[in-house]
Amino acid sequence: MNTFVIPASKSLTLTDKIPNGNIQDYKIIVGCDNGFEYHSLLYFNISSLPNNIIVTKAELTLFKCDGFHNDKSIEFIIYPMYDHFSIYTTYSRIPAADKFSGARFYPIISKSTVTIDITHIVSSWIKNVSSNKGMIISNMWNNSIANFGSALAKKKHIVPFITITYENNSNKYTKNNKLHCNHDFHLSVQIVNSCNPIIAPVSPNPSLTEVIAIGTIEQHSIFVVIIELVITRIGGTLDKYYVSDEYINSTDEPLNINKTYSIPVVPALNTGDSITSTNIYGAYRGSASI
Structure with missing residues (x-):
């Protein structure tokens, strides 16, 4: 050692x-x-x-x-x-x-x-x-x-x-087991629609911002994902909102993901607020049986 x-x-x-x-x-x-x-x-x-x-x-x-x-x-x-x-x-x-x-x-x-x-x-x-x-x-x-x-x-x-x-390490190279690959999940997320009010006052109901996750999941695997929406308020405060999901692929082929999520934003988006970014985090947590 x-x-x-x-x-x-x-x-x-x-x-x-x-x-x-x-x-x-x-x-x-x-x-x-x-x-x-x-x-x-x-x-x-x-x-x-x-x-x-x-x-x-x-x-x-x-x-x-x-x-x-x-x-x-x-x-x-x-x-x-x-x-x-x-x-x-x-x-x-x-x-x-x-x-x-x-x-x-x-x-x-x-x-x-x-x-x-x-x-x-x-x-x-x-x-x-x-x-x-x-x-x-x-x-x-x-x-x-x-x-x-x-x-x-x-x-x-x-x-x-x-x-x-x-x-x-005496081995020349050992391929990472997918259970420990948190970065290599080939997914991206982007905003597809945002309901922004154009006048005050702020609505008591939440704004709904739609984001879409696109990518592929490996065969015979279970993948857990968290999508983060970052909002910058007019005063400079940063608010973060999340939605989670689980993808199960029990097939012999990669699973194509193209899924839209509606993320509620409370308080609702107001004039001067802006959507700063969207991020996606995830990890494989096991193998899916056929």
Whole structure:
């Protein structure tokens, strides 16, 4: 077994308090407080790792800056991202994340560090280096804030790092099992119709925005999908709406998907609101019997 330690090379905090800006500081902020939400982004450059390895364990270590008490009911989550981020990334242009590959953890503890098992995330980066766009840390379920050291910390001993334990892969190449392929599902989504009111006041009934999912599902498989609709309100607030579905293909041929979904938007779209984007996330979860 070999061990490699990689410190974070980039970090950023995004918040709806400054939707068109970001926070670049010695610490990253995660959580919700007084009506505002905070999401933090981290990036780790894994190019120094040897080729052709198998990750046996990968852990992310975060150094806490506050909140040194025990409350294991407060849950945070880490998602790998589909998009890169930079100093120009903002809350209004928050990167898309793989919502099916989250790693949950509970940082409100008395210890000064928190360690999270992210073996499945790092393993996916090793299999496909280009998929490493970084990760986003969020807490959307509790009115709680946590602060951790960032990649910009002058005190290097509080910079986040990943500890990767690995062994050399004796096999030349092993094709990924489709049960673990979260990115390769060949589906796209687009808006086909939106019911936008043109005058105030806002209707008490929801707006219905139609989106269409197009693509193919592998033979003998079950695929779960979540479609996300992102709305930017006139004041700059970002609202997100979701619909989920499951596709079952019990045949010997790929299944063509061409399905329209109506997503209700509450409160209804008003003058000045705009549809920012639509995203689709999914994962194979098993094989369908004939």
